[in-house]
Structure formats: structure tokens, C-alpha cells
Amino acid sequence: MATINLITKFLPYVDEMFTTESKKSALTNNDFDFDGAKTVKVYKISTADMTDYGRSGPADGNWSRYGTVQGLDATTQTMTLTKDRSFTFAIDKLDADETAQQLSAASALARQMREVIIPEVDTYTYGVMCANAGIKPTAVALTKDNICDEILKANTALDNAEVPEAGRILMVTPDTYLLMKLSPGIEMETEIGNEMRLRGVIAMMDGALVMKIPANRLPDDFGFMIAHPLATVAPTKLSEYKIHEDAPGISGSLVEGRICYDAFVLDNKKAAIYYQTMITE
Numbered sequence: 001m002a003t004i005n006l007i008t009k010f011l012p013y014v015d016e017m018f019t020t021e022s023k024k025s026a027l028t029n030n031d032f033d034f035d036g037a038k039t040v041k042v043y044k045i046s047t048a049d050m051t052d053y054g055r056s057g058p059a060d061g062n063w064s065r066y067g068t069v070q071g072l073d074a075t076t077q078t079m080t081l082t083k084d085r086s087f088t089f090a091i092d093k094l095d096a097d098e099t100a101q102q103l104s105a106a107s108a109l110a111r112q113m114r115e116v117i118i119p120e121v122d123t124y125t126y127g128v129m130c131a132n133a134g135i136k137p138t139a140v141a142l143t144k145d146n147i148c149d150e151i152l153k154a155n156t157a158l159d160n161a162e163v164p165e166a167g168r169i170l171m172v173t174p175d176t177y178l179l180m181k182l183s184p185g186i187e188m189e190t191e192i193g194n195e196m197r198l199r200g201v202i203a204m205m206d207g208a209l210v211m212k213i214p215a216n217r218l219p220d221d222f223g224f225m226i227a228h229p230l231a232t233v234a235p236t237k238l239s240e241y242k243i244h245e246d247a248p249g250i251s252g253s254l255v256e257g258r259i260c261y262d263a264f265v266l267d268n269k270k271a272a273i274y275y276q277t278m279i280t281e
């Protein structure tokens with residue numbers, strides 16, 4: 001019987017991993033300038049107590065009809081950048097040629113950013129927000145029957161903390177979003193404009209924008225979070241990526257990257273983050 005060697009055909013196609021665009025910029029702010037500095041200090045100023053005006057004269061022990069003169073405290077919150085991360089890899093010139101240019105420096109760098117850098121920065125930032133949330137109720141087992149009540153309680157807590165209503169964002173995992181869709185008590189506005197969808201907004205509920213975040217970028221016990229972006233500062237001081245052709249010692253491309261970033265929750269705005277954990281089996 002004749003032996004036939006069948007042809008193996010390699011297509012110019014790369015089986016890419018699924019990735020999700022970052023929602024970090026919508027959930028945080030860059031209100032503070034870290035240019036020229038690694039550390040920024042933010043003042044926190046106290047206020048004076050109200051008292052009854054002494055219309056008929058100063059109260060006992062006071063020389064002023066306005067009451068006892070108080071001093072104001074001026075303390076600071078220190079924010080120091082701690083995340084200075086980097087990577088490097090090389091692509092041999094023949095490897096690029098013999099893979100039909102699928103192993104190219106430009107595409108590999110884009111892949112590194114999608115699959116490694118963005119998930120790392122997101123995971124760190126969301127972790128800081130969860131750890132420093134000002135309102136953390138007791139963990140509950142979220143179901144389609146109680147998810148509506150729990151979200152409404154969260155928004156009520158932010159109302160009582162005088163957090164601005166406009167701009168609140170409800171962060172949910174795909175599993176929590178499924179519970180919301182199955183809940184008989186939830187009415188969501190899903191007719192969202194294209195501009196909002198490009199920012200990652202998928203719906204509105206009780207005045208809050210709904211954003212769906214992959215569970216692998218969030219803590220294991222994450223249920224949902226309502227946050228106002230004014231609470232979290234997330235600076236990226238340096239984001240630098242380079243492709244060197246035929247660098248010393250390499251026949252091909254040398255790719256290098258560095259990103260310096262961090263995230264901080266402002267002490268006086270912690271109440272603008274409501275983090276609901278859930279009971280997991």
C-alpha cells in the first residue's frame with residue numbers, strides 16, 4: 001500500500017484570547033498632578049461647630065457673642081506611587097518571517113497590553129476601591145429575589161452620605177447582572193446611546209450607570225459596588241512602550257514596556273463607595 005504524506009496547512013491567523021476593555025477611567029479620576037513628583041499630599045480641613053449666638057451678650061467664659069473660637073485642623077493624606085512595572089521580550093527575525101509575520105513586534109505588543117497590562121491595572125485598582133470602600137455592609141447571598149432590594153439600599157446609603165446622585169456607577173459581575181435581569185422587581189433602562197456604550201455602560205438602574213466587569217478582575221467575594229468616580233484617584237505617571245529593531249545582541253525586534261501607576265481612595269470621600277460582598281459556597 002502506498003504511503004501518502006498529507007499536507008499540513010498553517011493559516012495566517014492567530015487564535016487570540018478574549019479580552020475586555022478597561023472601565024477604569026469611568027470609575028476613577030485624575031484630579032491630582034503627579035508630574036515631577038512621586039508623592040502628592042492632599043489637605044483635609046476640619047470645620048467649626050455651630051452654636052447659639054449670644055444676642056444679649058457673650059456666654060459665660062466667652063468674650064465673643066459668636067461663641068468659643070475654635071481652631072481648624074489641617075491634616076494631610078499622603079499618596080505615594082508604588083506600582084512601577086515593566087516587561088521585555090524579543091522576536092527573532094526568522095521567527096517573524098517563518099510565521100507569515102503573525103509573530104510581529106507590533107501585534108505582540110498590542111496583545112501584551114490587552115491581555116496582561118490592562119487586566120493587571122484594573123485588578124489592582126478595583127482591589128484598592130473594594131479594600132477602602134467607606135460603606136461595607138455584611139455579606140449576603142445574592143439572589144434574583146433580593147438583588148433589587150440590596151441595590152436600592154446601597155443607593156439610599158449613598159444618598160444619606162450626601163454623595164452626588166449624578167455620576168454614580170453600579171459595578172457588577174456577569175453573574176450579578178444575570179440576577180438583575182432575572183429579578184422581577186428591577187426595571188433597567190437599556191436604551192443607552194452609542195457614546196455611553198463605548199464607555200462600557202450597558203444600562204441604568206435607579207439613576208446609576210451599570211457597568212459589567214469580568215469576575216477575574218475583582219475579589220472572589222465581590223457582589224456589586226456603587227461608586228462615584230470622585231472618590232478614587234488613579235494616576236498613570238508613566239506609560240512607555242518601545243520596539244527596537246536589531247538591538248545589540250538581537251537579530252530581530254526587542255520590545256520593552258514600563259508603566260508606573262497606582263490608585264488611592266480619598267479619606268473624605270470614602271463614603272462615595274458602597275461595596276457589597278456576597279456569601280460564596
